[in-house]
Amino acid sequence: MSPSDELQNMVTRFAPSPTGRLHIGHGWSALMAHDMARAAGGAFRLRIEDIDGTRSRPEHVAGILEDLRWLGIDWDGDAVMHQSQRLDVYAAALDRLKGEGLVYPCFCTRAEIAAEIAASASAPHGPEGALYPGTCRALSPAQRAERAAQEPHCWRLDMAAALARSGPIRWRDAEQGWIDAHPEQAGDVVLARKDAPTSYHLAATTDDAAMGVTHVLRGEDLRTATDIHALLQTLLGLPGPVYRHHPLLVDASGRRLAKRTGGITLAELRESGADPACLAADLRSGVFPVGISLQHA
Numbered sequence: 001m002s003p004s005d006e007l008q009n010m011v012t013r014f015a016p017s018p019t020g021r022l023h024i025g026h027g028w029s030a031l032m033a034h035d036m037a038r039a040a041g042g043a044f045r046l047r048i049e050d051i052d053g054t055r056s057r058p059e060h061v062a063g064i065l066e067d068l069r070w071l072g073i074d075w076d077g078d079a080v081m082h083q084s085q086r087l088d089v090y091a092a093a094l095d096r097l098k099g100e101g102l103v104y105p106c107f108c109t110r111a112e113i114a115a116e117i118a119a120s121a122s123a124p125h126g127p128e129g130a131l132y133p134g135t136c137r138a139l140s141p142a143q144r145a146e147r148a149a150q151e152p153h154c155w156r157l158d159m160a161a162a163l164a165r166s167g168p169i170r171w172r173d174a175e176q177g178w179i180d181a182h183p184e185q186a187g188d189v190v191l192a193r194k195d196a197p198t199s200y201h202l203a204a205t206t207d208d209a210a211m212g213v214t215h216v217l218r219g220e221d222l223r224t225a226t227d228i229h230a231l232l233q234t235l236l237g238l239p240g241p242v243y244r245h246h247p248l249l250v251d252a253s254g255r256r257l258a259k260r261t262g263g264i265t266l267a268e269l270r271e272s273g274a275d276p277a278c279l280a281a282d283l284r285s286g287v288f289p290v291g292i293s294l295q296h297a
């Protein structure tokens with residue numbers, strides 16, 4: 001595809017988790033992804049990441065759609081994609097990885113993992129802390145089958161086996177070009193949780209491909225996830241979008257904005273009488289409400 005074809009067919013997306021209302025950081029992120037597609041004559045799509053059955057709430061889904069519309073964001077496509085309706089698609093992707101021997105069932109509880117890490121002098125660490133020590137990777141096929149039939153388990157990617165299969169991984173950054181990925185820094189990540197037949201990594205990767213997303217714009221905190229997603233794309237034969245990671249917003253004390261931080265949700269701003277057109281214009285020019293600023297790397 002030539003660079004101009006790539007722009008004409010651009011598809012971007014916003015993929016919120018309905019675990020609360022959107023804050024202005026989400027609004028800013030959604031506006032950027034929306035504007036990027038609109039400027040290129042492409043499509044902007046919306047996906048609700050509601051695989052977390054305990055924390056996702058239907059009222060938050062409705063609230064998110066309302067917040068986006070209030071901010072003047074429109075999305076394309078007949079329907080909004082809901083991950084909770086696509087569990088069979090994720091199961092098929094997981095089956096493919098199972099068939100290739102690249103995932104294994106893990107029976108460890110959080111407490112067991114913490115104890116194992118504490119007891120080991122050489123527990124593997126990545127930039128985000130201790131990694132899963134690989135306890136269940138060592139089980140024999142017979143042990144796996146026997147325990148999987150009766151014990152709750154998640155499915156983990158066998159990172160070393162996956163990388164041996166894929167070879168070196170890289171992804172394309174919108175500004176910096178090709179970036180060497182190091183998914184091994186995340187260890188044997190979970191691809192299907194004990195309480196859900198998928199995980200964020202598997203679902204997001206599968207869905208970005210299914211939605212035809214060509215450009216992913218998301219927060220800097222998901223840079224490590226991008227390394228993992230690029231690996232999964234290679235393993236599953238999916239196209240790799242171009243990525244751009246934006247800085248996160250922090251409050252006056254330097255804390256990242258969270259859904260629980262008071263006073264900064266789009267719903268609260270609306271209730272306090274904010275003009276959505278002015279707010280959107282401010283966010284577009286990088287002007288944030290008093291006390292909110294970009295986190296510097």
Ligand code: GLU
Nearest residue numbers: 015016017049204218222
């Ligand atoms: N659902 C994720 C979140 O709300 C975003 C995932 C993504 O953009 O890939 O943080």
